[in-house]
Amino acid sequence: MENFQSVTGCAIPLMEANVDTDVIIPIQRLVGTGRKGLGEHAFERRRYLPDGSENPDFIPNQAPYRESPILLAAENFGCGSSREGAVWALMGMGVRCVIAPSFGDIFFSNCFQNGLLPVKLPIEVIRRIAEETQASPGNARTTVDLERQVVITPSGEAIPFTVDQRKREAMLHGLDDIALTLKHAEAIEAWKAKDRAARGWAWESVA
């Protein structure tokens, strides 16, 4: 996965609650498209008009926000389907960090698997960042620094955030989860031997 240290940009104020993964990437796009190439389809039902041209009212299409690495959202961002394509699509449109008060649980995990940083901050703080950005979209810059675990708002306020240390390490260094787990190979084998003896029924019926 791509590693992540820090990003800076004009944060996209998509301040909506319950943005589901069906909206982020329609399922049809996942039948036949791999991890790459989804960027142009991110939010496509909202990003484009029926004639295929860009919808100027959709905030991420507006000049200062294009290609920004930071997306602001309200509660429960990425709820719904487990499709990891939602993360691939966001990354394909240039987003590397989503700041929201809460996230869909599976989406949240998927982010860490790919180097997209989900940051949880209180809604009032996110609204403030959105307001500061909208007051002067051309100049407002937000920074998200994972090394220091801090968000710097356009007005220069430093807001700390927390992230699980094992996730932070993996992201900072782009570590491979499977390789990390295989370091526990002995413990896994020992657990299996013990469980097979204690819970034979869970093993035999599918053997």
Place this chain on the structure above:
Amino acid sequence: MPKTMFDKIWDRHVIADLGEGWSLLYLDRILVHDLSGGRAMAELAEAGRRVAEPRKVFATPDHAVSSAPGRTAASYPKGERLINSLRERCAAEGVRMFDLNKPGNGIVHVIAPELGIVLPGLTLACGDSHTCTNGGVGAMAFGIGASELGHALATQTLPQRRPGTFRIRFEGERPAGVTAKDMILAAIGRFSAAAGTGMAMEYAGSAVRALSMEERLTLCNLSIEMGAKVGMVAPDDVTFEYLAGREYAPKGAAWEAALRDWRELPSDPGATFTRDEVIHMRDIAPQITWGTSPEQVAAVTSHVPDPREAPNDGKRAAWEAALDYMGLQPGQKLEGTKVDWVFIGSCTNSRLSDLRAAAEVIKGRKKAEHVTAWVVPGSETVKAEAEAEGLHIRFREAGFEWREPGCALCVAANGESVPEGARCVSTSNRNFVGRQGTGARTHLASPAMAAAAALAGAIVDVRSF
């Protein structure tokens, strides 16, 4: 210390403590489907890895398959490529696959309990958010993304952070016309689509104890629509009776040993939950959604809400956008709203009892002329059992289409969709914008309510029908 059922299952599966609440957990079963299964296994192979325990992995094509009568894999060419890759990878890895039109095939969360693949006390992961359905048998089942699926297949484990627990007790007698679907929709409406985010739900109380196994699966299916990771019902004699003799359930002495383990699973008296709520059954009427989130739901007898009365600005904006998309007016009566399509199916409501309930409503009547109505059984087994009872004939005589098993109109990933602007009463679980097709307007409801809507050609209260 008294433990919850969730605690007991979690603790038993911890291989290593990874700190900060994270554990490396053992997975007893993994399910894969066409949309992500072939690719996940191919990516493993490319990385020089193998499926760790292929006998504990089960595959079925369901998402990107046509449900047209007489379909083959080729009926939806884009999906055929996915099926072929799943076939190839399963064969190479020694993973059991229930291939299209073969016994055992069907929607992944319908076949897992039906075949006894999922059992009480097991951990199960699948690259699909509605994996929580399987918790109806008292298992800890959860959905994961594609990368985590690769990890699961390669190691038969997953690092997971221990979630909080949330119990909802449904108490009292079930009112007429109220189904498991209405119970869970009412709970989501009351507590919100994010109330259970990342949590492990346990559904309990007298009304849950009284539910059949299939109804418990429906109840757990919508846990993810509250944001929850896991949904569970404690196993009891209803569960054991359902599972006995199923293909991959233990037999003989192993069954007896399993039963002893399973009887220990229910939450201990006095166990505490992060959140604990009670819903009285007398407060639940048949439900129908009016918006584009499952929390935007109401009793069928009520009206479309007015965004001006929303509790906050965020909700007001969401309600306005939902009404605009759904083509509904504030204050409009839900009953009588004209319906164009009806879909009876999906991992929520496509089991035999769901189809029986829908057929029961028909009573020899015919669907409204202008309605297109589909019935899509959840699996080959459901289809065969329904046909043995003649349900397919009753549906056909009423003008409904009787189709082949699969996700079909639940997801529009298979060339099947509700036309733009059309209004569909659906027994599935998501009314998201575009879920059933671009511009499709989805109203979630129970199978009986959906059947009644097909007959009336409009949203109607099944109790007065």
